[in-house]
Amino acid sequence: MSSVLITGASQGIGRAIAVELARRGHRVIATARRPETLADLPVDQRLRLDVTDQDSVDQALEAAGEVDVLVSNAGSTVRAPLESVPLAEVERLYQLNTLGALRVVQGVLPAMRERGSGRLVFVSSIQGRLVLPIIGPYGASKWALEAMAETLAIETGHFGIKVSIVQPGAVSTNGAQQAQSFIAEDSPYAPLYRQLASLRGEVITSKEVAAVVAGTIEEPEPALRVPAGAPAERALKARKEAPENEPFMPVAIDW
Known part of the structure; x- marks a missing residue:
């Protein structure tokens, strides 16, 4: 079984991933900014890790030991139109959702490259391939994350490292x-804000996402992009089939 480090494991998808991987017999290293929130998880290690803090990342990775798989899950979102979203909030999202992911990757990648094996699994979103109004800053950070992940797949594949991007749609967490x-x-x-719940579409559970992540880790030759659940598959298929020269929305907007 693999040694798997998960960022953002205190709640929601990250917590569900930790539980599912532990159930399957993997050595799970659960991390969060507040490690006390991990106390009830049935995992091998519970570590403090703030993906926006280099010292925190360095200390956690030293304590974790060998990491076969990184599940980059830590993330956040805001609700605001691009016209008026505070730029400090956009910067915060990029620091957490995008640069934070890269900071941890840079910590685990050298050892994986030297061993000639390793897995990087990024929990993204369908919003890494399409956009939703009022959630634009989050979507932009996920588009950037997916560009980074695809680049890593090209740069590190020769070293035996496999990269996957898991793309859920709406998930029934408190995020x-x-x-x-x-x-x-x-x-x-x-008017757009009031429609946001319906724009998010059909909801799946964090356990369903966790099962997709675990299956991706255990797949010998995983795909680069892995939609999590039927709603995500439908939305991404519609995006792929839509014209590229006009804006795309998976559902209609009623102004």
Whole structure:
């Protein structure tokens, strides 16, 4: 079984991945900014890791020992139109969702390359390939994450490292409910904001996403991009079939 380090394992998808991989017999290293939130997880190690802090990453990876698989899951989102989203919030998302992922990759990659084996699994979103209004900053960070992951697949494949991007759609976690909103009641974008739940489409569970992640890790030749669940498959298929020279929405908007 593999030694798997998971970032952002305190709740939601990350927690479900930790539970599923432990159930399958993997050595799981669960990490979070607050390690006390990991206390009840049935895993081998529980470590503090803040993907935005280099010292925190270095200390966690030293404590973790050999890592066969990195599951890069830590992330966050906000709700705001691009016209008025605070740029500091956009920077925060990139630091966490994109640069944070790269920071941990840079920590585990040298040893994987020297061994000639390893896996990098990035938990992205269908919003890494399409966009939804009012969630644009999050989508932009995931598009950047997927560009980075695909580049890594090209750069490191020769060294025996396999890269996969898992793409869920809407997931029944508290992430959306916890997302900070920067949109006033009288905003001209309020009609879009009020439709956001329906725009997100059919919801799947974090356990379903975890099963896809675990299956990807155990697949001998995993795909680069792996949609998580039927709703994601449908949305991404529709995006692929739509004209590239006009904006695409998976569902209609009612202004």
